[in-house]
Amino acid sequence: MNQTVRPDDLKPQDLQPVDDYGPLYAAHKKVYPQSVSGTFRRIKWGLMGFCLGVYYFLPFVRWNRGLGAPDQAVLIDFSNHRFYFFFIELWPQEVYYFTGLLIIAAIGLFLMNAIGGRIWCGYLCPQTVWTDLFYAVERLIEGDRRERMKKDASGDPMKLERISELVLKHSIWLMIAWWTGGAWVLYFSDAPTLVKDLITFQGPMLAYVWIAILTATTYTLAGFMREQVCVYMCPWPRIQAALTDEWALNVTYRYDRGESRMSVKKAAELRALGQPAGDCIDCKQCVAVCPTGIDIRDGAQMDCIQCGLCIDACDTVMTKIGRPTRLIGYDNDINIHRRQEGKPPIYKLVRPRTIVYAAIIAVVGGAMVYKLATRSLLEVNVLHDRNPIAIKLSDGSIRNAYTVRVLNKHGFDRVIAIDIEGPANSTVHVVGADSVTPDRPMIVIGRDQTEELRLLVTAPEENNPAKSIPVKFHVTDIGLGVVASATDNFVSP
Amino acid sequence: MADHTEVDSVSGTPTTGHAWDGIKELNTPLPRWWVITFYITIVWAIGYWIVYPAWPTISSNTQGLFGYSSRADVGVELANLEKIRGAKMAALATASLADIEKDPAMLALARAKGKTVFGDNCAACHGTGAAGAKGFPNLNDDDWLWGGSLEQIQQTLLYGVRSGHPKTREGQMLAFGKDGVLKPAEIVTVANYVRELAGLPTRPGYDAKAGAKVFAENCVACHGDNAKGNPELGAPNLTDKIWLYGSDEATLIETITNGRAGVMPAWEGRLDPTTIKAMAVYVHSLGGGK
Numbered sequence: 161m162n163q164t165v166r167p168d169d170l171k172p173q174d175l176q177p178v179d180d181y182g183p184l185y186a187a188h189k190k191v192y193p194q195s196v197s198g199t200f201r202r203i204k205w206g207l208m209g210f211c212l213g214v215y216y217f218l219p220f221v222r223w224n225r226g227l228g229a230p231d232q233a234v235l236i237d238f239s240n241h242r243f244y245f246f247f248i249e250l251w252p253q254e255v256y257y258f259t260g261l262l263i264i265a266a267i268g269l270f271l272m273n274a275i276g277g278r279i280w281c282g283y284l285c286p287q288t289v290w291t292d293l294f295y296a297v298e299r300l301i302e303g304d305r306r307e308r309m310k311k312d313a314s315g316d317p318m319k320l321e322r323i324s325e326l327v328l329k330h331s332i333w334l335m336i337a338w339w340t341g342g343a344w345v346l347y348f349s350d351a352p353t354l355v356k357d358l359i360t361f362q363g364p365m366l367a368y369v370w371i372a373i374l375t376a377t378t379y380t381l382a383g384f385m386r387e388q389v390c391v392y393m394c395p396w397p398r399i400q401a402a403l404t405d406e407w408a409l410n411v412t413y414r415y416d417r418g419e420s421r422m423s424v425k426k427a428a429e430l431r432a433l434g435q436p437a438g439d440c441i442d443c444k445q446c447v448a449v450c451p452t453g454i455d456i457r458d459g460a461q462m463d464c465i466q467c468g469l470c471i472d473a474c475d476t477v478m479t480k481i482g483r484p485t486r487l488i489g490y491d492n493d494i495n496i497h498r499r500q501e502g503k504p505p506i507y508k509l510v511r512p513r514t515i516v517y518a519a520i521i522a523v524v525g526g527a528m529v530y531k532l533a534t535r536s537l538l539e540v541n542v543l544h545d546r547n548p549i550a551i552k553l554s555d556g557s558i559r560n561a562y563t564v565r566v567l568n569k570h571g572f573d574r575v576i577a578i579d580i581e582g583p584a585n586s587t588v589h590v591v592g593a594d595s596v597t598p599d600r601p602m603i604v605i606g607r608d609q610t611e612e613l614r615l616l617v618t619a620p621e622e623n624n625p626a627k628s629i630p631v632k633f634h635v636t637d638i639g640l641g642v643v644a645s646a647t648d649n650f651v652s653p
Numbered sequence: 654m655a656d657h658t659e660v661d662s663v664s665g666t667p668t669t670g671h672a673w674d675g676i677k678e679l680n681t682p683l684p685r686w687w688v689i690t691f692y693i694t695i696v697w698a699i700g701y702w703i704v705y706p707a708w709p710t711i712s713s714n715t716q717g718l719f720g721y722s723s724r725a726d727v728g729v730e731l732a733n734l735e736k737i738r739g740a741k742m743a744a745l746a747t748a749s750l751a752d753i754e755k756d757p758a759m760l761a762l763a764r765a766k767g768k769t770v771f772g773d774n775c776a777a778c779h780g781t782g783a784a785g786a787k788g789f790p791n792l793n794d795d796d797w798l799w800g801g802s803l804e805q806i807q808q809t810l811l812y813g814v815r816s817g818h819p820k821t822r823e824g825q826m827l828a829f830g831k832d833g834v835l836k837p838a839e840i841v842t843v844a845n846y847v848r849e850l851a852g853l854p855t856r857p858g859y860d861a862k863a864g865a866k867v868f869a870e871n872c873v874a875c876h877g878d879n880a881k882g883n884p885e886l887g888a889p890n891l892t893d894k895i896w897l898y899g900s901d902e903a904t905l906i907e908t909i910t911n912g913r914a915g916v917m918p919a920w921e922g923r924l925d926p927t928t929i930k931a932m933a934v935y936v937h938s939l940g941g942g943k
């Protein structure tokens with residue numbers, strides 16, 4: 161209804177604020193999703209088992225890195241500033257790998273969105289996974305949708321049976337939540353040792369605090385907030401709504417086929433007369449199973465997390481009444497119109513958008529793999545002294561000081577020599593150098609260590625550079641002959 | 654007072670009965686949870702007064718139930734720190750200056766400690782990077798008024814320069830002009846002579862011979878025959894390129910006329926010997942030592 165309204169046409173009552181959009185927050189209405197079985201439910205169970213299995217047990221997987229190095233496959237070792245992931249060991253200087261991972265994660269989410277809408281939400285998001293698990297527990301103890309609704313509505317929660325049910329449910333929830341928090345801290349320390357320490361109350365305070373925090377968040381978010389998180393707290397639905405396009409496969413009710421809704425009998429009668437009849441029998445099964453409590457037949461909506469459970473529900477119904485399945489299915493709006501026009505549906509998952517996303521992932525991932533494969537085990541970083549930036553010596557020569565950090569990522573001590581390529585005839589002095597061969601200082605660097613050195617580079621007066629000239633620092637491993645280099649500048653006052 | 658049970662027709666809320674210029678106040682009580690929270694904070698505050706030191710008395714303050722004090726807390730933490738650092742610091746305390754320079758781990762520790770202490774105590778005059786300023790020596794270069802060996806630096810740190818400490822380093826640039834020892838013309842001449850020694854351009858037509866004579870008669874006692882200075886007296890080398898107060902003619906005339914007497918405080922008694930040792934090592938390593 162996009163009529164143009166001229167100001168003269170407006171009557172006073174038109175100027176009243178119109179509350180057309182409803183409130184931004186609807187009061188919480190408890191959702192009682194019904195159990196359902198089918199393809200998507202099976203996929204969800206499978207993914208849930210996989211994700212939780214990885215999360216809960218990964219810290220216990222061992223990986224041999226040799227004597228003296230931690231043997232935990234995945235370990236974030238804060239105190240020693242190391243990150244271990246199977247064969248990968250990262251140093252703080254290499255945090256850019258995490259930037260890469262974040263880029264891949266973000267673009268991966270975009271790609272998923274371009275292919276299947278909010279499927280991340282429906283299948284892989286931790287909020288979904290844990291909520292699903294909590295629902296399973298709830299269903300097991302309190303029964304399915306109808307029973308739970310009846311129990312909650314009966315207004316008689318004080319019966320012993322009901323109380324024991326609730327106590328049992330909440331204890332199991334808390335146990336799951338507690339284990340969730342517990343597994344988290346295991347990533348930051350040697351898991352078996354930490355488990356032992358935690359049980360004997362010898363664990364670090366920080367571990368207990370984190371377990372408490374994650375227990376509390378898991379318990380409240382998966383036990384009580386549930387779909388509220390997806391609808392109100394999470395920013396992704398808004399972002400994805402802005403990113404999606406008409407080709408993404410979203411859970412879609414085929415209203416062209418379903419409407420108008422009628423009973424099975426009426427539909428059969430109409431069909432017998434050769435007249436069109438809708439397939440939807442308005443049994444509301446799709447609504448009953450929906451974990452966010454919406455009616456997908458109202459069209460695509462922000463609250464839908466694309467879990468596909470309504471598809472399973474409706475497929476069951478359709479099979480029962482002998483109509484073709486996928487009245488609700490992963491589809492796009494284009495196809496509804498095409499079908500109405502008698503054209504075959506088209507799916508385009510490979511399109512500029514997905515190609516670009518996949519390309520970005522490939523490039524960033526490729527760069528990371530390349531960087532990892534060529535990762536050098538000897539590295540040098542240089543920082544020029546800022547204050548003072550250059551010093552004049554009594555004979556008129558100029559000296560610049562640098563902080564040089566040498567990283568030895570090898571598992572053994574190394575002797576390194578330092579030389580520079582800078583202003584002509586310049587000399588280099590390392591404060592505290594272990595020994596000095598005729599032309600260059602040498603230093604021993606411990607295994608898996610960094611050493612911070614103070615380097616003084618002096619250029620004689622006649623070679624004082626006018627302004628600033630580049631100077632290269634070469635760090636040579638005497639034993640292996642490996643060289644690492646870094647560049648900075650030599651400045652005159 | 655109007656009728657208390659009057660109900661506002663628009664909002665359906667009762668009024669309090671207060672009215673100002675015909676505007677009536679709605680009776681919208683604070684939410685109960687808010688009120689309860691407020692009461693809890695009051696109870697909490699009272700408990701706090703009792704448990705913790707809270708109220709000032711004339712000469713002191715209430716001590717609280719458990720005698721808690723944040724000062725004691727800090728004391729415990731410092732003691733803990735001391736325990737953790739103890740062994741390394743003890744090693745630092747007993748090691749000789751030369752030993753520290755030879756042991757990379759100890760050198761790193763001393764440098765780190767020296768750096769913080771330098772920032773707290775020395776940076777005010779010498780700058781955070783120890784680059785100095787006019788009248789405050791740059792500690793990164795190789796020109797040392799009182800000597801740049803580890804021991805010499807340590808001594809300067811301990812006793813200072815003209816600091817009033819009994820063992821302080823003492824030396825003086827006399828005020829040749831003010832005291833009437835030299836006439837203004839002689840001062841200009843000797844200032845140019847000194848500039849010539851350092852390889853700096855001189856005033857056209859200045860009499861080098863006269864300058865040498867004035868210098869020989871007045872300056873060699875401290876600065877030496879060859880003007881190379883004397884660290885025993887803190888007399889600077891006048892032939893190099895580093896000038897504490899500046900090398901231009903006007904500054905030199907000012908120096909010769911009024912003299913100079915920069916002061917460096919003595920740190921003995923203010924900082925413990927280990928800290929001073931660490932500082933000496935740090936300062937020594939700034940310019941690579943001498």
Ligand code: SF4
Nearest residue numbers: 450464465467468470
């Ligand atoms: S509408 Fe269907 S796909 Fe969307 S959240 Fe509900 S059950 Fe899941």
Ligand code: SF4
Nearest residue numbers: 440441443444446474
């Ligand atoms: S489950 Fe299928 S048939 Fe039943 S109301 Fe939903 S769309 Fe209609």
